[in-house]
Amino acid sequence: MSVNVLMPALSPTMEQGKLAKWLKSEGDEVKAGDVIAEIETDKATMEVEAVDEGVLARILVPGGTENVAVNTPIAVIAEEGESVADTADHAPMARVGEEDKAEKQAEVAAPLKPAIEVAAPAPKAPSVAEQPSATIAPEVPEGTAMISMTMREALRDAMAEEMRRDPSVFVIGEEVAEYQGAYKVTQGLLQEFGAKRVVDTPITEYGFAGVGVGAAFAGLRPIVEFMTFNFSMQAIDHIVNSAAKTLYMSGGQINCPIVFRGPNGAAARVAAQHSQDYTAWYSQVPGLIVIAPSNASDAKGLLKAAIRDNNPVVFLENEILYGKTSDVPALEDFVLPIGKARIARPGKDVTLVSFSIGMTYALHAADELAKEGIEAEVIDLRTVRPMDIATVIESVKKTGRCVAIEEGWPQCGVCAEIAMRVQQEAFDYLDAPVLRVTGKDTPMPYAANLEKLALPSAAEIVTAAKAVLYR
Amino acid sequence: MVEESGGVTKDAPKIPPFTRDQELTAFREMLLIRRFEEKAGQLYGMGVIGGFCHLYIGQEAVVVGVKMAARDGDQFTTSYRDHGHMLASGMEPKRVMAELAGRRGGYSKGKGGSMHMFSRAANFYGGHGIVGAPAPIGAGVAFANLYRGDDRVSLTFFGEGASNQGQVYEAFNMAALWKLPVVFIVENNRYAMGTEISRASAQTDFSKRGAAFAIPGKQIDGMDVRIVKAAADEAIDWCRKGNGPYLIEAQTYRYRGHSMSDPAKYRSKEEVQKMREEHDPIEQVRARLIADGVSEDELKKIDANARKIVSEAADFAVADKEPDPSELWTDVLA
Ligand SMILES: Cc1ncc(C[n+]2csc(CCOP(=O)(O)OP(=O)(O)O)c2C)c(N)n1
Numbered sequence: 061m062s063v064n065v066l067m068p069a070l071s072p073t074m075e076q077g078k079l080a081k082w083l084k085s086e087g088d089e090v091k092a093g094d095v096i097a098e099i100e101t102d103k104a105t106m107e108v109e110a111v112d113e114g115v116l117a118r119i120l121v122p123g124g125t126e127n128v129a130v131n132t133p134i135a136v137i138a139e140e141g142e143s144v145a146d147t148a149d150h151a152p153m154a155r156v157g158e159e160d161k162a163e164k165q166a167e168v169a170a171p172l173k174p175a176i177e178v179a180a181p182a183p184k185a186p187s188v189a190e191q192p193s194a195t196i197a198p199e200v201p202e203g204t205a206m207i208s209m210t211m212r213e214a215l216r217d218a219m220a221e222e223m224r225r226d227p228s229v230f231v232i233g234e235e236v237a238e239y240q241g242a243y244k245v246t247q248g249l250l251q252e253f254g255a256k257r258v259v260d261t262p263i264t265e266y267g268f269a270g271v272g273v274g275a276a277f278a279g280l281r282p283i284v285e286f287m288t289f290n291f292s293m294q295a296i297d298h299i300v301n302s303a304a305k306t307l308y309m310s311g312g313q314i315n316c317p318i319v320f321r322g323p324n325g326a327a328a329r330v331a332a333q334h335s336q337d338y339t340a341w342y343s344q345v346p347g348l349i350v351i352a353p354s355n356a357s358d359a360k361g362l363l364k365a366a367i368r369d370n371n372p373v374v375f376l377e378n379e380i381l382y383g384k385t386s387d388v389p390a391l392e393d394f395v396l397p398i399g400k401a402r403i404a405r406p407g408k409d410v411t412l413v414s415f416s417i418g419m420t421y422a423l424h425a426a427d428e429l430a431k432e433g434i435e436a437e438v439i440d441l442r443t444v445r446p447m448d449i450a451t452v453i454e455s456v457k458k459t460g461r462c463v464a465i466e467e468g469w470p471q472c473g474v475c476a477e478i479a480m481r482v483q484q485e486a487f488d489y490l491d492a493p494v495l496r497v498t499g500k501d502t503p504m505p506y507a508a509n510l511e512k513l514a515l516p517s518a519a520e521i522v523t524a525a526k527a528v529l530y531r
Numbered sequence: 532m533v534e535e536s537g538g539v540t541k542d543a544p545k546i547p548p549f550t551r552d553q554e555l556t557a558f559r560e561m562l563l564i565r566r567f568e569e570k571a572g573q574l575y576g577m578g579v580i581g582g583f584c585h586l587y588i589g590q591e592a593v594v595v596g597v598k599m600a601a602r603d604g605d606q607f608t609t610s611y612r613d614h615g616h617m618l619a620s621g622m623e624p625k626r627v628m629a630e631l632a633g634r635r636g637g638y639s640k641g642k643g644g645s646m647h648m649f650s651r652a653a654n655f656y657g658g659h660g661i662v663g664a665p666a667p668i669g670a671g672v673a674f675a676n677l678y679r680g681d682d683r684v685s686l687t688f689f690g691e692g693a694s695n696q697g698q699v700y701e702a703f704n705m706a707a708l709w710k711l712p713v714v715f716i717v718e719n720n721r722y723a724m725g726t727e728i729s730r731a732s733a734q735t736d737f738s739k740r741g742a743a744f745a746i747p748g749k750q751i752d753g754m755d756v757r758i759v760k761a762a763a764d765e766a767i768d769w770c771r772k773g774n775g776p777y778l779i780e781a782q783t784y785r786y787r788g789h790s791m792s793d794p795a796k797y798r799s800k801e802e803v804q805k806m807r808e809e810h811d812p813i814e815q816v817r818a819r820l821i822a823d824g825v826s827e828d829e830l831k832k833i834d835a836n837a838r839k840i841v842s843e844a845a846d847f848a849v850a851d852k853e854p855d856p857s858e859l860w861t862d863v864l865a
């Protein structure tokens with residue numbers, strides 16, 4: 061029996077990749093563990109190992125092919141003794157979950173194209189800013205030239221620009237330097253700024269967060285990367301007790317200009333201990349600034365602002381959003397104001413308020429609602445503390461209805477705070493109670509079906525929006 | 532051999548020989564883990580397993596050697612690189628694989644996944660996703676043993692990267708202070724993700740890391756299952772006699788990436804190849820068995836059996852259903 065080698069998924073979020081090159085040729089013998097090909101994703105180059113012994117009978121996807129979907133058959137390995145020719149008509153049949161079988165069979169029936177046709181990546185043509193937009197900040201003048209880039213690139217550029225501008229800025233964290241960042245956000249920084257300013261640490265979050273705080277007290281401007289915010293729980297004492305409170309406790313003498321940043325919230329299938337949203341936790345603390353951008357442009361402008369700010373900033377990124385592309389102003393020094401919300405989509409019927417990845421669900425829901433003639437106004441908080449509740453109130457005065465959305469847990473969450481402030485400041489304008497759509501009140505399950513149920517969805521937002529509209 | 536003062540014993544004792552039965556047991560157990568992990572890697576590539584998946588390939592002698600020294604009832608606690616520890620604890624391969632696939636027949640009903648698995652019946656206390664967490668948790672399991680006055684020993688594993696966590700030293704201090712029956716086993720595979728030990732550790736002799744608390748420590752070749760078993764015998768005996776904790780640094784090596792997404796730029800292919808060719812824990816046993824007159828055929832049979840167990844586990848996992856949606860809401864509180 062010959063077996064198919066499928067395009068492997070090499071990370072929790074990988075959907076496709078480039079088959080960079082083959083290291084074995086047709087006819088070569090392979091052993092389990094041999095590296096047969098190299099694959100490039102937006103994060104890294106990785107090796108594909110043979111899992112079976114045999115002869116590499118056929119290569120189905122040539123080296124250099126871009127956008128190869130995970131699970132596409134890329135080669136056929138013939139087992140010992142089997143003639144290579146026997147595999148010519150070999151129908152690929154991957155073992156997958158029952159629910160995928162029908163789909164796989166359909167794929168099998170389709171003729172295998174030896175070379176997958178792909179469009180060459182579109183050249184990065186600059187576009188111009190148009191207002192209002194789902195991603196472009198109102199602070200960007202209309203007509204500004206825009207460059208499309210991923211949030212990952214925007215964050216990296218923000219750090220690099222600030223490091224060029226101010227020699228007291230440095231980056232510290234696990235795998236930030238030589239490895240180029242666990243999620244490749246610090247890519248290239250070591251090469252440009254050297255090991256003095258891009259510092260790899262042991263796995264000691266409590267310790268290096270404290271070291272960062274001490275350095276900030278003494279006048280440096282650390283950017284402390286948590287590989288993910290899940291691990292900031294080990295360091296939360298320094299974030300809260302040391303960074304947030306010292307200005308107050310010192311009667312205004314000792315400030316702490318530090319940024320704690322990294323991916324926050326759920327990635328994909330990494331389960332309870334690695335899928336938690338800390339927005340509400342940190343946003344409760346006086347003395348902290350909490351920022352959670354939803355797109356590349358806001359990420360860049362706000363990270364630059366955070367690095368320049370004289371206060372401790374918790375900057376919550378999102379792994380799922382890292383690879384998403386959007387327009388970023390091609391300005392030499394693009395800095396956004398902290399504490400200002402943004403109207404991502406104007407509307408008159410219902411106000412949807414969210415931040416970070418919650419915006420993805422909210423904007424999607426607004427599209428769905430539009431199909432039914434409901435015009436939702438979607439507000440991106442961008443900064444969660446201090447919260448720009450005035451922009452929300454203005455909107456609610458117009459719509460009379462509000463749904464708040466977050467990925468975190470419901471009790472004492474950001475949505476709870478929004479609902480409280482709206483009822484306090486716009487009670488007379490409300491035509492319905494404020495509703496919220498949140499992550500479910502459980503730890504994050506691993507199983508794919510349960511994970512989906514645990515996260516908020518656009519459909520739940522549509523239902524909530526209709527409920528406040530009594531439709 | 533171990534100094535009461537908590538001195539560190541460095542010289543490897545003469546390697547205590549295994550009986551043929553012991554060699555066969557070690558071979559079978561290590562091979563099962565290897566084949567299981569190869570299959571898990573394959574299922575990950577196919578999308579049956581998702582999220583993070585850390586394979587134990589190359590390190591099999593550590594957990595198998597310790598298991599061979601342990602007594603029924605001794606508990607195991609480890610980090611996220613845990614599939615080998617679960618199999619060594621006697622957990623069922625098919626239920627481990629089903630958990631990796633997120634299916635209802637898994638040990639955590641599909642809710643925990645690769646990094647978070649437990650079995651009270653098998654005395655396996657996880658399966659922890661947070662680096663360093665096993666050290667105090669394992670010490671806590673030992674606390675319960677001492678509290679109850681049974682003579683069980685808590686066998687607690689973590690990586691050399693984890694050994695830099697502050698909580699490890701808090702655990703060491705309490706374990707020594709209260710004479711907790713816990714063996715701390717540092718699996719030093721030389722890398723923590725992409726960080727080679729000398730880039731993260733001021734003291735790279737991890738057997739000395741308990742010296743400040745007078746915890747006896749021993750640095751051993753963790754690729755030789757006989758050496759692991761002998762060191763574990765001594766450590767477990769020390770603990771069972773009420774002397775308090777013991778620290779073993781098992782020098783080992785992982786062949787695969789840290790998890791499935793690992794660009795592997797931090798070490799050379801030659802280094803990995805050399806380890807596989809010259810120090811493979813399974814090949815060492817195989818060579819000794821052959822020299823002892825065991826036939827290739829018999830060893831092939833053992834391999835075929837391991838492959839069969841593993842492929843049945845994979846079939847079970849793939850065919851098993853996802854958890855019922857209502858399970859989202861269960862097990863939040865006891
Ligand atoms: C507190 C914490 N910080 C960071 C991580 C991310 N992380 C997971 S494994 C790992 C490396 C651990 O290396 P080591 O302890 O040597 O164990 P190995 O993976 O080599 O078995 C890191 C940094 C984590 N899980 N927990």
Ligand SMILES: [Mg+2]
Nearest residue numbers: 690691722723
């Ligand atoms: Mg390690």
